[in-house]
Amino acid sequence: MEARYGPVQALHGISLTVDDGEIVAVLGANGAGKTTTLRAVSGTVARRGEVVFDGRRLRRSPEAAARLGIAHVPEGRGTFSELTLLENLRLGAYTRGDGLEENLERVYGFFGWMRNRREQPAGTLSGGEQQMLALARALMSRPRLLLLDEPSLGLAPMIVREIFGIVRRLNEEEKLTVLVVEQNATVALESSSRAYVLEAGRVALEGPSDELAKDEAVRRSYLGY
Amino acid sequence: MRLCDGRTSGTSVAELLQQVVIGLSSGAIYALLALALVLIHRATGVVNFAQGEMAMFSAYVAWQLVQWGSPYWVAFGGTLVLSFAGGLLLQRVVMRPVENAPVLTIVIVTLGLLLVFNGLATWLWSGEVRTFPPNRPFPTRTFDIGGVVINVQDLGIIAVTLFLVAGLWAFFRFTKAGLALRAAALYPESSRLVGIRVGWMLGVGWGLAAALGAVSGMFTAAAFPPLEPTMMQAVLIYAFAAAVFGGIDSPLGAVVGGLTLGVLLNLVGTYADDLQDLGFPVDLEGLRLPVAFVFILVLLVARPQGLFGRASARRV
Numbered sequence: 001m002e003a004r005y006g007p008v009q010a011l012h013g014i015s016l017t018v019d020d021g022e023i024v025a026v027l028g029a030n031g032a033g034k035t036t037t038l039r040a041v042s043g044t045v046a047r048r049g050e051v052v053f054d055g056r057r058l059r060r061s062p063e064a065a066a067r068l069g070i071a072h073v074p075e076g077r078g079t080f081s082e083l084t085l086l087e088n089l090r091l092g093a094y095t096r097g098d099g100l101e102e103n104l105e106r107v108y109g110f111f112g113w114m115r116n117r118r119e120q121p122a123g124t125l126s127g128g129e130q131q132m133l134a135l136a137r138a139l140m141s142r143p144r145l146l147l148l149d150e151p152s153l154g155l156a157p158m159i160v161r162e163i164f165g166i167v168r169r170l171n172e173e174e175k176l177t178v179l180v181v182e183q184n185a186t187v188a189l190e191s192s193s194r195a196y197v198l199e200a201g202r203v204a205l206e207g208p209s210d211e212l213a214k215d216e217a218v219r220r221s222y223l224g225y
Numbered sequence: 226m227r228l229c230d231g232r233t234s235g236t237s238v239a240e241l242l243q244q245v246v247i248g249l250s251s252g253a254i255y256a257l258l259a260l261a262l263v264l265i266h267r268a269t270g271v272v273n274f275a276q277g278e279m280a281m282f283s284a285y286v287a288w289q290l291v292q293w294g295s296p297y298w299v300a301f302g303g304t305l306v307l308s309f310a311g312g313l314l315l316q317r318v319v320m321r322p323v324e325n326a327p328v329l330t331i332v333i334v335t336l337g338l339l340l341v342f343n344g345l346a347t348w349l350w351s352g353e354v355r356t357f358p359p360n361r362p363f364p365t366r367t368f369d370i371g372g373v374v375i376n377v378q379d380l381g382i383i384a385v386t387l388f389l390v391a392g393l394w395a396f397f398r399f400t401k402a403g404l405a406l407r408a409a410a411l412y413p414e415s416s417r418l419v420g421i422r423v424g425w426m427l428g429v430g431w432g433l434a435a436a437l438g439a440v441s442g443m444f445t446a447a448a449f450p451p452l453e454p455t456m457m458q459a460v461l462i463y464a465f466a467a468a469v470f471g472g473i474d475s476p477l478g479a480v481v482g483g484l485t486l487g488v489l490l491n492l493v494g495t496y497a498d499d500l501q502d503l504g505f506p507v508d509l510e511g512l513r514l515p516v517a518f519v520f521i522l523v524l525l526v527a528r529p530q531g532l533f534g535r536a537s538a539r540r541v
Contacts, residue, residue, distance in 0.1 A: 042418065066420030078415035080408055090401070091408050095420035141419065 001049035003033075003040040010036040012201040013049075018145065023171050023178040025188040025209060027222055028198035034181040035075050037198070038147045041065075041179070042072040053145065067095050071143035075150060077134040081123025085114060088122045088133055092140030107136045110166055128159035135166065146170075148180040152187065160184060164191045185222035189213045197222070239372035244495045245488050250379035250448065252487020253386035257441035258457075258464035259471070259479035260390070261434035267474050268410035268430040269320075271331045275338035277461030279315075279435055280442030281454060282342045283308045285350050287443050288452055297362055301443060305436045312435025316428040324427075346454045354451040362447050382444050389440060390480055393433070397476075406430060459514065463490070466517045470524055472531025481532065486517060 003011040011033045018024045028034045039045040043060040051058040058065060062072070071092075080088050086104075093103055108115045111132050117125075122133060131151055138146055148167070152160040164187050170176040182188035189195060189209045197205040197218060205212065212218050258280060265273045273279075283304050290300035315338070323334050363381035367374050397403035409416045409426035416423050445460055446452040467486050471478020490513050497508055524532065 044414070044417070062417040063420050063422050066418060072418045074415070074418060078412070078418060080412050080415060082411060083404075083408065087404055087408075090404055091416070091419050091421075094401070094405060137419070 001040055001047055001051065003036050003045050003047040005036075005045065010045075010201055011040060011047075014196075014198065014201070014203050016196050016203065016206075018177060018179050020177055021171070021175045022194065023167065023180065023192040025192035025195040026179065026181045026198060027183075027185045027188060027195055027218075028204075029221075030183070031200075032198040033201040034183075034198055035149055036201075038072060038074075038149050038179065038181055042070055042147060044072070044074075066141065069141070069144035070147065071138035071141050071145070072147040073134045073138050073149060073151070075153075077130050079122050079125075079130050079134060081121065083122055084119050085122050085125070085133060086118035088137050089114075089118075089140050092137035095141055103140055103142070107139050110139070110170070111136050128155050128163070131155060131159075131163055132166070135163065139170070144177060146176055146178045148178060150181055150183060152182060152184040160187055164188075167191060185218070239374075240495075241492075242373045243375070244491050246373070246375050246379055246383075248488030248491030249484055250376075250382045250487070251491060252467075252484035253383050254441050254444045254448065254483075255460060255463040255467045255487055256480045256483025257386055257389070257437050257444070258460055259467035259483045260393070260476055261437040261441070262464055262468045263471070263474060263476050263479045264430050264434040264437070266468070268406075268427050269324075269331075271328060271335065272465075272473075273338075273434070274332065274335040274461075275342060276434065276438050277457035277464070278339045278342035278346075279308075279312070280438035280445070280460075281457040282346050282442075283311075283435070283439030284442035284446045284452055284456075285346050285355075287439070288355055288446070289350075301362065301440075304439050304443065308435040308439035309432040311432075313428040313432035315435070316431035317424075320427075320431070321424065343454055350454075354453050356446075356450045356452060362443070378448065382448060385440070385444075389437070390476075393437075393476070402429075462514060463487075463517055466521045469521055470532055472533045475531065475533035478531055478533030486520065489520060490516060 001011060001015065002009065002013050014033070014037065016024070016026070016037070026034050026037055036045055040047040041051055041058075042065045043051075043058065043062045047060060053065075053068060053070065056068075058068070065072070080091060083091070089104060089107065090100065093100055096103070113129075114133070114136065122130065125133060135148075135151070146167075151163050151167075155163070167176075167178060167180070168191055171178060178192075180188060180192065189212060192209045194207065195209045195212050196203050197212070205215065205218065207215075258276060261276050261280075262273060265271065265276070286307055287300045287304040290303055291297060295303065319334065319338065320331070323331050361378070363378040366377045368377070369375075397407055405416070405421045406426050406429060408419075409421050409423045410430065413423045416426075441460065441464075442457060445456055449456065463486055464483065467482035468479045470482035470486065471480070493516050494513065501508055
């Protein structure tokens with residue numbers, strides 16, 4: 001798969017797979033193509049090559065991807081900030097016909113604090129709360145594949161752990177399949193089963209996360225010890 | 226063109242109330258068109274200069290339906306549906322190709338549409354002055370509440386407008402489609418990611434705006450006859466004033482702005498002579514448009530974001 005923004009090519013041919021029920025991490029420095037990888041999958045950037053989901057070739061349309069069950073939590077969380085928390089959740093379920101109440105209950109099960117703050121404008125939530133809301137919004141669509149873009153960005157370490165904890169729980173309890181892009185390699189490798197390391201738009205390394213965590217080069221470049 | 230009825234005698238308080246009701250009725254007409262402008266501005270960030278001519282065209286469509294034998298309110302409903310479809314089609318066919326063009330380009334396109342609709346109406350209906358008799362929307366009766374004489378038509382226009390505004394509010398607030406429309410207008414990127422077809426939502430926004438405009442046009446033809454191709458031009462200016470007054474992106478502001486402006490202009494017209502008697506140097510009767518502009522100017526100096534607008538702070 002290749003992707004470009006106008007004349008700038010961001011991905012120079014990468015190939016990755018995510019199996020059902022897996023958490024796969026994509027690591028890399030700024031500008032390595034992590035965000036572009038997710039955008040290429042959901043179809044929010046011009047791409048060459050193909051994205052196969054469930055045996056079907058996807059056309060380049062974020063709306064269509066969402067309808068097929070790909071929930072993309074974009075860089076910057078994509079909060080509908082002037083709308084209320086509940087409206088954000090309702091929008092998450094836009095592609096689903098019914099079962100809104102039941103779906104809300106399920107999401108409140110993971111994020112209990114949301115129940116009593118549903119009328120609050122989403123833009124007034126803290127950064128960590130907005131990240132959780134983005135996750136909850138994605139869950140409302142009952143996704144088959146969750147694309148998470150740097151959930152740790154700008155958040156305190158404790159909140160980062162909490163968010164990844166919830167992602168792991170979702171993976172275990174609901175068999176949610178996740179492709180997560182992270183700069184915080186430590187927490188990403190802890191939470192995932194496999195990982196890819198991108199460098200300048202190419203896959204530099206790939207393998208099981210616990211092995212990558214021990215890899216000398218990865219440790220030096222991304223884990224800092 | 227005269228956009229208000231004449232004065233009636235009576236006690237001063239009763240007369241004032243009477244003029245307020247008349248003002249609210251013309252204000253409702255401005256409010257509907259202002260609401261149409263706000264809907265499109267919210268969704269696309271563009272002011273649709275053709276909104277008034279589209280409304281005029283819709284009024285002619287209604288007239289044609291009545292001419293073909295349709296009862297007034299059936300023609301009214303039919304025109305709403307046709308206008309909605311027409312607005313949606315316009316967005317998909319004419320506006321979509323320039324969606325990502327610079328704002329100035331889009332403005333020029335809407336100005337072009339203004340000319341197209343004006344020309345089309347003149348060509349199709351030969352620009353002749355038309356009226357809606359005998360089936361006007363409301364009975365031409367008046368009734369009297371403690372000396373305040375109220376026209377059934379004025380009351381009808383106010384009631385239909387408030388009903389439409391309330392319906393629109395409920396639609397945006399409580400329905401899934403309404404929520405998706407709001408989301409698509411404010412956050413197109415995020416909306417796509419949750420599966421909303423943003424392009425179509427913009428089309429629906431144009432359709433709704435065209436339908437609201439149609440009501441404004443049909444009421445203008447009824448309240449300020451005759452029906453003629455230029456009839457919405459002043460109304461459009463007032464609607465702009467109302468929309469800006471309310472803070473261009475606020476539907477509530479547009480309605481409050483329209484009603485306020487309607488009352489203010491009518492009172493200016495009514496009491497122009499008295500003002501002159503009191504020594505005011507000019508006769509304001511003929512100066513409605515300038516009064517509307519002074520009104521906006523004063524408000525914008527005091528409150529640049531409009532009455533209901535949100536101040537946007539920008540760090541530099």
